[in-house]
Amino acid sequence: MADEVVKKVRTRHFQNAKANGIKITGLTSYDQLTAAIFDKAGIDFLLVGDSAGNNVFGYDTTLPVTVDQLIPLTRAVAGAVKRAFVVADMPFGSYETGPDEALHTAFRFMKETGAHAVKLEGGVRSAEQIRRIVSAGIPVMAHIGFTPQSEHQLGGHVIQGRGERVEQLLADAHAVEEAGAFAVVLEMVPAEAARRVTEELTIPTISVGAGPHTDGQLLVWTDWAGLTSGRIPKFVRQYADLTGVLTDAARTWTADVASGAYPGPEHSYED
Numbered sequence: 001m002a003d004e005v006v007k008k009v010r011t012r013h014f015q016n017a018k019a020n021g022i023k024i025t026g027l028t029s030y031d032q033l034t035a036a037i038f039d040k041a042g043i044d045f046l047l048v049g050d051s052a053g054n055n056v057f058g059y060d061t062t063l064p065v066t067v068d069q070l071i072p073l074t075r076a077v078a079g080a081v082k083r084a085f086v087v088a089d090m091p092f093g094s095y096e097t098g099p100d101e102a103l104h105t106a107f108r109f110m111k112e113t114g115a116h117a118v119k120l121e122g123g124v125r126s127a128e129q130i131r132r133i134v135s136a137g138i139p140v141m142a143h144i145g146f147t148p149q150s151e152h153q154l155g156g157h158v159i160q161g162r163g164e165r166v167e168q169l170l171a172d173a174h175a176v177e178e179a180g181a182f183a184v185v186l187e188m189v190p191a192e193a194a195r196r197v198t199e200e201l202t203i204p205t206i207s208v209g210a211g212p213h214t215d216g217q218l219l220v221w222t223d224w225a226g227l228t229s230g231r232i233p234k235f236v237r238q239y240a241d242l243t244g245v246l247t248d249a250a251r252t253w254t255a256d257v258a259s260g261a262y263p264g265p266e267h268s269y270e271d
């Protein structure tokens, strides 16, 4: 959507983008500084993902993340944007017991953060939750394929929808569309499976490691910017080396302090 003159991205712009073959871009964000930068740069939507578990809180998985942890991060991101559409991720344990719990969590994000939509994981199994949230007037971004909150059940970071299992992927995709989701994230599925889903659905598909044939692309910003100590997934292209930049800056500053090169006279106050 980058070239379109859009003052504020709305759900209808996702739909227009699909109809006109314009690619949608999304990045995760967990704070107001990156949110403001990505917003000004024209990223269409910012996901305050439960990947904050790994990238902010230092957990090994997203499972321990709570609603109370994500609310202040989401508020910071939503408060920093002028154009981008902000999606709040519903963490593990905040919607699975049924539509009532899901709606309660969605209400919290919408009332307490200023987010524009919520995201939750699961296809057929989450359709009733999506239907209830949408019926309350809250846009839902669905998330199928590899769903990190189920990583123990899925046996780790395993590609989904291969071979005959594409039928389950399609069933999940149709279930979330039918339940009222305005877009669906496809994570770690083969490119051809993602193409089939994209062709069959009327709502836009967003790839996270699902190849080029979807309506949009989403990446975890720290992977994309090279600010990570962990393993970078195969599907990520690094657009910066922030680990290198910050390491060099920290080493140079340490050396300057040791040698007396910092602070200089220009950094000191007059009496």
Ligand code: KIV
Pocket: 028, 047, 048, 049, 050, 051, 052, 089, 143, 185, 187, 208, 218, 220
């Ligand atoms: O939390 C997150 O960052 C996500 C994306 C990987 C889709 O859910």
